[in-house]
Amino acid sequence: MTDYQTIAFERSGAVARITLNRPDAANGMNAAMTRELADAAARCDDPATKVVVLTGSGRFFCAGGDLKEFASAPSRGRHLKGVADDLHRAISTFARMDAVVITAVNGAAAGAGFSLAVTGDLVLAAESASFTMAYTRVGLSPDGSATYHLPRLIGVARTKQLMLTNRTLTAAQALDWGLVAEVLPAEDLSARADELATAMVGTAAGSNGGVKALLLDSFSRGLEEQMELEGRLIAHRAETADGREGVDAFLAKRAPEFA
Template sequence: MSDYETIKFEQTGPIARITLNRPDAANGMNDTMTRELADVARRCDTAATKVVVLTGSGRFFCAGGDLKSFASAPDRGLHIKGVANDLHRAISSFSRMGAVLIVAVNGTAAGAGFSIAVTGDLVLAAESASFTMAYTKVGLSPDGSSSYFLPRLIGITKTKELMLTNRVLSAQVAAEWGLVTEVVPDEELAARADALAEKMAATCSGSNETVKALMLSTFNSGLEEQMEFESRLIAERANSADGREGVDAFMAKRKPKFS
């Protein structure tokens, strides 16, 4: 365990585990948490890490920004801008790193908690988990990449509904909308996240990184541009050690041994 004040971080071989750890404050994000999250995300952005599991401690995944800390700041706008900037650095690292990000939503994900939950490459949700934007309820506006990822995941109309009405989605409805990969019983969430992390740790990290890069570019590229990107990346993979190993293993009818 490393010495963070608001999060727990543990690295076991290629698997990193991050736990938002302010249970008495519903894992609300203050300036310390977002600063530490940006730092730990940067630490995970290495070839040694193939999987990152992100979850929360206690009953909440994350209730969003810590409004109590915001209210006490001399300049609220400047303070919140700094908090958002650090959160955005963390999300950028998670989104662009080669490692697969598994988010295990153990309870309520509100505001920035909702935002960061849906940035996961694979999102597991406990049956009791819920999702709500909640920003406009307190006169604020969305951050944490939600205005980027949500329209791409569920479209503009449903995104506006969530942001304007603060509708609360159950885990099951979130899964039906395509925001959640899998819903599992509360008591099985941690074990399921660990099993999925072990499974992904055995896969080819270079291929996973390429998938993430392709998904980030797809809505900003035309057809031919995206296909050119695909052809260049698959050629790189074919010439890589893991690419050669994967094809050779398939031809030899054996399990590949990826680096």
């Protein structure tokens, strides 16, 4: 699948850029978008891609699920399960790939848009961005990994507050709570994402993937098991070409040239 209808996909060297591209529908997630997002994520899961930048077109990052499409489906439950499965496949792929995922939240992120926004390894937000769960407002429950990521990012109490009261956080509040890494003027967001992507291209993809893998399941492991995995992975990294290059470059006081 190369011709997408609901997202824009482009590559520049080791950087892939995915743009949610239904601006007239607030970038709402319909079946086509989540299917295409899963396909694009799979295309980025390869050694040639070191960075993925994910953003939205227009004024919104993503307003959540497309309720109009959901309501018109012959079986709403079956339809939503399919949409959620594709979204979850995309998020799982982003989480487990070596590439660093930068989410550039350019506007309102609601429902599944909020869920997706905070899955980034590095989350940037425009000053105009806002974040709200909004699921219970329409009688639904969260998806898009929100019940996994939010408790780990901000704790259970604050997660419940967001999910049960549908409180809207400004970008500044999201930064204070630890949901985003940086907040910038809207006109600077894209340039900052590109700057960060360029910096990440110069790093070792395997090392970045190792960081992601170690952190992803760290809450489910005990101390000794986690340290054993750390020991095994750092030993493996030391034997790789990038590991050797990084150490040799440091000792020679020169910049490393990673693959």
